[in-house]
Amino acid sequence: MGRNCWRAITALVIAIGMSGTALAADPTLDVVKRRGAVVCGVNGSVPGFSLLNAVKEWEGLDVDLCRGVAAAVLGKADKVKFVALSTQQRFEALRSGDVDVLAANSTITLQRTAGFGLEFTTPNYYDGQGFVVPKKLGIAGATALANRDICTLRGTTHEDNMKAWFGERRLRALPLLFDNQEAMYEAFFAGRCVAVTQDSTALAATVVRSGKAADYMMLPDVISREPLGPYVRRGDDAWADVVRWTQYAMLDAEALGITRDKASEYLRSNDPRVQRLLGVTPGNGKALGLDETWAYNIVAQVGNYGESYERNVGRGSALKFARGINALWNQGGLMYPMPFR
Amino acid sequence: MQLLSKLVTVGLAAALALPFAAHAESTLDVVKKRGQVICGVNTGLGGFSMADSQGKWKGLDVDMCGAVAAAVLGDATKIKLTPLSAQQRFLALQSGEIDILVRNSTITLQRDAGLGIQYTGVNFYDGQGFMVTKKAGVKELKELGGATICVAQGTTHEANMAGYFRSRGLTIKPVVFESQDIMYEAFFGGRCDAMTQDSSALASALATRNKSADYMVLPELISKEPLGPFVRRGDDQWAAVVRWSLYAMLEAEEKGVTQANVDEQLKSTEPLIQNLLGVKEGNGKALGLDEKWAYTIIKQVGNYGESFERNVGQGSPLKLQRGVNGLWNKGGLMYPMPIR
Numbered sequence: 001m002g003r004n005c006w007r008a009i010t011a012l013v014i015a016i017g018m019s020g021t022a023l024a025a026d027p028t029l030d031v032v033k034r035r036g037a038v039v040c041g042v043n044g045s046v047p048g049f050s051l052l053n054a055v056k057e058w059e060g061l062d063v064d065l066c067r068g069v070a071a072a073v074l075g076k077a078d079k080v081k082f083v084a085l086s087t088q089q090r091f092e093a094l095r096s097g098d099v100d101v102l103a104a105n106s107t108i109t110l111q112r113t114a115g116f117g118l119e120f121t122t123p124n125y126y127d128g129q130g131f132v133v134p135k136k137l138g139i140a141g142a143t144a145l146a147n148r149d150i151c152t153l154r155g156t157t158h159e160d161n162m163k164a165w166f167g168e169r170r171l172r173a174l175p176l177l178f179d180n181q182e183a184m185y186e187a188f189f190a191g192r193c194v195a196v197t198q199d200s201t202a203l204a205a206t207v208v209r210s211g212k213a214a215d216y217m218m219l220p221d222v223i224s225r226e227p228l229g230p231y232v233r234r235g236d237d238a239w240a241d242v243v244r245w246t247q248y249a250m251l252d253a254e255a256l257g258i259t260r261d262k263a264s265e266y267l268r269s270n271d272p273r274v275q276r277l278l279g280v281t282p283g284n285g286k287a288l289g290l291d292e293t294w295a296y297n298i299v300a301q302v303g304n305y306g307e308s309y310e311r312n313v314g315r316g317s318a319l320k321f322a323r324g325i326n327a328l329w330n331q332g333g334l335m336y337p338m339p340f341r
Numbered sequence: 342m343q344l345l346s347k348l349v350t351v352g353l354a355a356a357l358a359l360p361f362a363a364h365a366e367s368t369l370d371v372v373k374k375r376g377q378v379i380c381g382v383n384t385g386l387g388g389f390s391m392a393d394s395q396g397k398w399k400g401l402d403v404d405m406c407g408a409v410a411a412a413v414l415g416d417a418t419k420i421k422l423t424p425l426s427a428q429q430r431f432l433a434l435q436s437g438e439i440d441i442l443v444r445n446s447t448i449t450l451q452r453d454a455g456l457g458i459q460y461t462g463v464n465f466y467d468g469q470g471f472m473v474t475k476k477a478g479v480k481e482l483k484e485l486g487g488a489t490i491c492v493a494q495g496t497t498h499e500a501n502m503a504g505y506f507r508s509r510g511l512t513i514k515p516v517v518f519e520s521q522d523i524m525y526e527a528f529f530g531g532r533c534d535a536m537t538q539d540s541s542a543l544a545s546a547l548a549t550r551n552k553s554a555d556y557m558v559l560p561e562l563i564s565k566e567p568l569g570p571f572v573r574r575g576d577d578q579w580a581a582v583v584r585w586s587l588y589a590m591l592e593a594e595e596k597g598v599t600q601a602n603v604d605e606q607l608k609s610t611e612p613l614i615q616n617l618l619g620v621k622e623g624n625g626k627a628l629g630l631d632e633k634w635a636y637t638i639i640k641q642v643g644n645y646g647e648s649f650e651r652n653v654g655q656g657s658p659l660k661l662q663r664g665v666n667g668l669w670n671k672g673g674l675m676y677p678m679p680i681r
Contacts, residue, residue, distance in 0.1 A: 109679045110588075114581040115627025126669075126676070157681065164612035225679055234577050241454040248450075272497075287455030325669065329565075334669055334676055336466075337451045339565055 028100050028232070028239035029073065029289055037079045041099035044084025045181050047205035048313040048321075049105045049125075058082050062103035064308040065124055065230060067301070068246045069101060072294040077301035086180055088155045094118060094231055101243055102231040105202060107157055112231070119236075121244035123229040125313075126325045126334055128222035129161050130200030132207055135217050137194065142221040146171035151184045151193035153177070157224075158197055165223040178302045181206070195219075199226050201313065201321065208275035242288055249295040252277050252339035253304035255328055260303035263296060276340045282338055295340075305335065368572070368579035369413065369629055377419050380406035381439040384424040386543045388653035388661075389445045389465075398422050402443040404648040405464050407641070408442060410584045413633040414424055417641035431456055434571060441583055442571040445541065452571070461584040463569045465653075466665040466674055467563030469498050470540030472547065475557050477534065482561045486511035488534035493521045497564070498537050505563045525550075539566055540661065541653075548658035560664030582628055589635035591677035592617050593644035595668055600643040603621050603636060616681050624680055635680070645675065 032038055042050035042062050048271065052058040060081075067077040085093050085104060094102040095117050105127070106112075108120040129151070133139045146166055152159050152175035159175050166173040176193055178184035185206050188196040200222060207216050230247075232240045253259075256274050258266045267275050275281040278296045284291035302308065306328075313321045327333025372378050382390035382402050390400040407417035423439050434442045435457050446452075447467070448460040471490070473479045486506070492499045492515050499515060506513045516533050518524035525546050528536040536543070543558045570587070572580045593599070596614050598606045606614055615621040618639075619632035628634065642648065649666060653659045667673025 107679065109681050110585055110624050111627045111681060114624075119577060120678070142369070157679075160612075160681070168611050183393065225676070226675070227678055235575070237574050237577070238454075241459075245450055245454065256440075284450050284454075287451045312487060329674055330563075334674055336565065336567070336674055338453070338460075338567055339447065341449045341451060 011023060015132065028236050029242060032073055032100055032239075034093060036074060037081050038066060038070045038073065038101065039081045039083060039099045040069070041083050041085045041090055041102040041104055042066070043087075043090075043095050043104040044082070046105055047209045048201060048319050049205070050082070050084075050103070059312065061125060061308060061312045062105060062226060062230075064250075064302050064312065065243075065247065067103065068250055068298045069243055071301045072242060072246045072249070072288075072290055075291065075293070075297050079298070085317045087153060088179070091116065091118060091231070097179050097233075100232075100239070105199065105228045106231060107199075107226045108229050108231075109157065113234075116339050118231045118233050119234045119240050121230050121232065121240055122247055123227040123334075124247055125228040127199040127226040127228050128131075129158055129197060129224040129226055130203055130222050131197050131219040132203045132216050133190075133195045133219060134191075134306045135215055139219065140196070142195075142219050142223070143169060143171060145173075145195050147174055147208045148194040149174050149192065151178060151196040153181065153184055153198065154179050156198075157226075158199075161224045162197055167340045185210070198284040199228070201228075204319055204321070205313075220297050242290065245284075245288060246298060247305075248337035248340070249298050250275065250302070250305040250308065251328065251335050252340055253295070253299045254306040255330075255337065258299055258304060260300060260307055263300035267296070273340070368576050369582060372440055372579075374415055376414060377421050378406060378410040378413065378441065379421045379423060379439045380409075381425045381430055381433050381442040381444055382406070382422045383444045385543075386445055387548045388541065388657060388659045390422070390424075390443070393644055399652065401465055401604050401648060401652045402445060402570075404652065405443045405583075406441065406588065406640050408590060409583055411637040411641045412582060412586045412589070412628075412630055415631065415633070415637055417638075431458060431571075434573060437573070440572070440579070445568045446571060447566045447570075448569050457540045457574050458571045459538040459574045459580060460569050460571050461580050462587045463567040463674075464587055465541070465568045466562070467539050467541045467568050468560050468665075469501050469537055469564040469566075470543055471559045472528070472536045472538075472543045472556055473534065473559060474604065475555055479535075482563070483509060483511065485513060485535055485626065487513070487517055489514045489532075491518060491524050491528040491533035491536040493517075493524045493538070494519050502537055502565050529556075540664075541568075544653065544659035544661050545681060547660070551658070553658055553660045558661060560662040562665055578629060582630065585624075585628060585678075585680070586634075586638060587645075588677035588680060589617060589638050590642070590645040591640045591647065591668070591675050592680050593635070594646040595670070595677065598639055598644060600639060600641075600647060603639045607636070613680075 044050055050062045053059050066080045070079045071077040083099055090102055090104050093099050113120050131142050154177040162173045207213050230243055279285055279292035282292045285294050310316045313319045325334050329336040389456055390402045392398050405421045410419045411417040425433050429442050430442055433439050453460055490513050494517050540558050545624045547553050547556055570583050607618055618636045619625055622632045623632050625632035650656045653661045665674050669676035
């Protein structure tokens, strides 16, 4: 038992202890500020949510959320590195630290958050699982899909939901499983399945994108509550707060009528709610560990939630989704920003 | 060398334990060991937390506390309520004196991000509301165009109200009082057609004055005061237990699972109910609880709708309508995240 042995052991113990501490004490907010960019995991192939457009720019509701976070933390909405992730990769990429935030039209569920080392912030889109069929088949409702092949993504909640929904009706679902969306839709458009199932937004987006919207239709059955929202790593509450309040800032801006074009004019508003949101009255930035102009930067560079909604999935997009339950709380929807004060 | 390897093992174990030991003990473990959930509540607010004539505490916030005890300890009565003033409440949570703060506290950014605490969900959407006489037959706010409205000075209520009606092209006649009590007296004396305040305060005023036969609170709200439980920041496991206890009560309401029928519902073939009641396992394990956690909440406390009705709704002196506190598919904002 020489002295060197003890030294080696001591060094080992200290090294392990320190690395452990360093891991636990390196909040994502600090990492992002140092790096000067937000690394954002997105789906990458869902029009309206995250997709590279014809001029190779990312666009979508999830993309705007990431840009909002970059504007809040770094003052520049374009300081985002987007990483396209498959549904199988997405949670592992977040857990392992490959991405800072996962905004990949992922459903918020108990077991994904409580048991998985992850946390959700708040929904950015209230979705539900639906079905698309070729119009020529004359199918009116989902029960007519029993015992027929339904194109379904592997590793999502859709397979379970569908089995459950048919099971309750004493019918049998026949999911035909695919590992990625492109393969699934290719098979569906080739007539391999009688229907394709996914969250209704993703379905609509893909059908519109295919240019075949005239030949297909969405069935009226929405079989689940699918709140979609960003995830962050558990135990990093400061970062979770930044992402959550970025979402609320976009909603609050909509509620107060502050748009991207008019954000700078609103800096002169004497409405105390506007002053608090835009940082004219300081306090919110400090509480979040951000510059007091954080929310102003979001709105001035990305826009409010309604603007993001309309250009990505609403009237300004090919999807033409109505606001529905995604409208503000006082306009018939569920979107309710917590108070900025 | 055997000694060396032993030493290395011990050293490794100690080193690996270090970063974890640095964190405070998880509240879930503390509560399980103690056998009791300690909740900070209001010293007395009808419908939310108040002792009845037999000294039994009742209210929406008290039920929330009982639900967590049912989930964690299997017994909704294993709670200790600590009445707290508005000044004491956050310090009591930060210092570890209480496990949860359920004291009709508004969720705000600076409380969530800046005080070492975090909110878990909304158990009551409060906000500025309006009271009218029943005999006036008013059902909606827009019918108050031209009305005289009693309002207290020095609050945001007057400006909120002016903005709300102006943006709808309606004129109103505000009658401003220097204090809340003087306003109540004037309104119940017939001075105004309507009176405005946070809806929970209006309902309490109605209940304590025994006036609910003649007056009512309209369901529409014109401002946001979301009330909900707070826990200490950094204790995400405990936050999850509190958050999903509330969602379980909401999911039960949506699926029609009640205190009375929950045993029957154990036989349901519906997967959402099987998930909720732990017939299909997994949710309990993920939360660090028995798989019966949500079953026990519903069996002992009831679903959210039942708790609402008996504490602040039609079964209570407050007689509040569900309004924004209804389920998402029935016109309200209550939307449980999926329990699966």
